[in-house]
Amino acid sequence: MGIEQIVAKIIDEAREKAAAIRADLDAKVETLEERWAEEESHRRSEASEALEAATTRERDRLLTAEKLEERKRRLALRRELVDEAFQLARAAFLDLPNDKYKPLLAAMVASAAITGDEEVVLSKSDHSSLGKDVVSEANSLLKDKGLEGKLTLAAETGTHQKGAVLRRSRVECRRTLDELLLEVREKIEGKVASVLFEGEA
Secondary structure: OOHHHHHHHHHHHHHHHHHHHHHHHHHHHHHHHHHHHHHHHHHHHHOOHHHHHHHHHHHHHHHHHHHHHHHHHHHHHHHHHHHHHHHHHHHHHHOOOHHHHHHHHHHHHHHHOOOOOOEEEEEHHHHHHOHHHHHHHHHHHHHHOOOOOOOEEOOOOEOOOOEEEEEEOOEEEEEEHHHHHHHHHHHHHHHHHHHHOOOOO
């Protein structure tokens, strides 16, 4: 399961939560409009025509201001839910068992290789538990594509939590988890928001 698939799964689970939040916001707006309608009816029964016009203008002004504030709250909640979706995706990636994470990491390394003889820098935990197997599997993937499969495992480890950094001379290609998630987010953030807030203008 790749990062985009993990994000898609989290999005599906977040739909219900997003729908509940939207329903609550819609109810608040509807209540506000009903309150102003009642107050307007009361004012009309007691005020003169001039006072009624002034009251209507004031009502419209306040209602517009309230709607603007409500829109700001909706946008803030939208951002919060999108952030949460990607945080959950990150957590799900970190929780992958080794039998699923190892081939995914090997594929990430192979896809990042340019010459096929780079050094592979892994995190401390991945280096000790998966390092040799990941590099071996990545080399096999490179050879299957007709490339030179001579990747080597760097002796030192990186500061990243998951993923890899490929290095050759002074050139680095970073395929760490956080950078991959950022890349995926830039590609599909709009889609994530549209799914979480499906049907909302």
